[in-house]
Amino acid sequence: MGLLRRLAFAGYLLLLGSLVLAEPPAMPLLSSGDSLLVVSPHPDDETLCCGGYIHASVKAGVRAYVVWITSGDGYWRAAATRFKKLSPTAADYRRLGRLRMREARAAGNRLGLADGDLIFLGFPDGGIAHLFDLNYLRPYTSPYTGWSSVGYRASPVLGSPYTGMKLEAALASIIRRIKPALILIPAMEDEHPDHWGTAKFAMSAALEAGLGAAVCRWVVHGRYGWPFPMGYSPESSMGFPPVGGAHEWSRFVLAADDEEAKMEALLEYGSQVTVMRAFLTSFIRRDELFSCGSPDYLRSISRSEVSERRGSSW
Numbered sequence: 682m683g684l685l686r687r688l689a690f691a692g693y694l695l696l697l698g699s700l701v702l703a704e705p706p707a708m709p710l711l712s713s714g715d716s717l718l719v720v721s722p723h724p725d726d727e728t729l730c731c732g733g734y735i736h737a738s739v740k741a742g743v744r745a746y747v748v749w750i751t752s753g754d755g756y757w758r759a760a761a762t763r764f765k766k767l768s769p770t771a772a773d774y775r776r777l778g779r780l781r782m783r784e785a786r787a788a789g790n791r792l793g794l795a796d797g798d799l800i801f802l803g804f805p806d807g808g809i810a811h812l813f814d815l816n817y818l819r820p821y822t823s824p825y826t827g828w829s830s831v832g833y834r835a836s837p838v839l840g841s842p843y844t845g846m847k848l849e850a851a852l853a854s855i856i857r858r859i860k861p862a863l864i865l866i867p868a869m870e871d872e873h874p875d876h877w878g879t880a881k882f883a884m885s886a887a888l889e890a891g892l893g894a895a896v897c898r899w900v901v902h903g904r905y906g907w908p909f910p911m912g913y914s915p916e917s918s919m920g921f922p923p924v925g926g927a928h929e930w931s932r933f934v935l936a937a938d939d940e941e942a943k944m945e946a947l948l949e950y951g952s953q954v955t956v957m958r959a960f961l962t963s964f965i966r967r968d969e970l971f972s973c974g975s976p977d978y979l980r981s982i983s984r985s986e987v988s989e990r991r992g993s994s995w
């Protein structure tokens with residue numbers, strides 16, 4: 682091996698070592714009486730990313746809320762499995778949405794949340810990235826449910842057209858009402874278009890609400906089969922997601938009862954666990970990762986990037 686290649690290899694090992702060995706700082710809890718808001722693209726993300734942190738926060742006297750952007754009503758595999766049909770109908774997808782909201786309520790209760798602190802906006806699963814540009818003003822139609830406006834009675838914005846402007850306004854109004862000291866949102870680098878779409882809308886709604894809440898980010902779809910090792914491994918630590926290289930991660934270590942509550946919450950999602958158990962249980966770990974650094978990297982993304990990323994397979 683030539684000198685240059687040996688030096689490059691040594692550098693690679695050093696870098697790898699620093700990635701493995703660097704111990705991220707601890708993620709603090711809020712103070713008793715403060716409010717926490719978790720913004721979740723689909724029913725189950727709040728548990729995967731933050732279930733332990735939510736449970737620990739509630740124990741510490743924090744008032745915690747979850748807002749779900751979509752009801753997960755566009756997931757073909759879950760609908761096909763649940764209703765035993767290769768081509769689920771619009772009515773099936775709406776039933777799936779209602780089922781997933783019931784599951785989310787049960788999961789939230791496991792994490793210590795009251796029904797009144799669980800908010801379902803009911804925007805279109807699979808459509809959040811579209812609401813940025815083409816459908817910021819013109820309503821989007823879900824190819825799954827057939828709806829162009831919120832159709833779930835559980836939503837505080839029932840009848841609201843599926844536009845980016847309405848979603849942003851609904852989120853800003855929730856933030857103004859709850860006045861959270863901390864908002865947990867997806868990272869822009871999360872691969873799922875509904876996730877990075879949610880990040881963008883949550884950031885702009887937080888700015889519009891103008892309360893200066895702290896914002897921390899999490900990743901669920903981190904690329905290359907992350908989290909490693911895939912599958913249930915409750916003694917393992919969560920490794921850094923490959924997509925989150927630019928982030929400075931903080932680690933929240935779960936107490937035994939936090940991890941137990943997180944598992945119980947996850948198991949409430951029967952419609953999801955049935956179709957992707959290994960992936961979902963990969964998030965039952967001894968810790969959770971959050972990035973709470975400067976939001977500078979949340980630059981505006983260009984229209985071409987939106988189109989390109991919207992083409993992703995999720």
Ligand SMILES: [Zn+2]
Nearest residue numbers: 722723726873
């Ligand atoms: Zn999701």
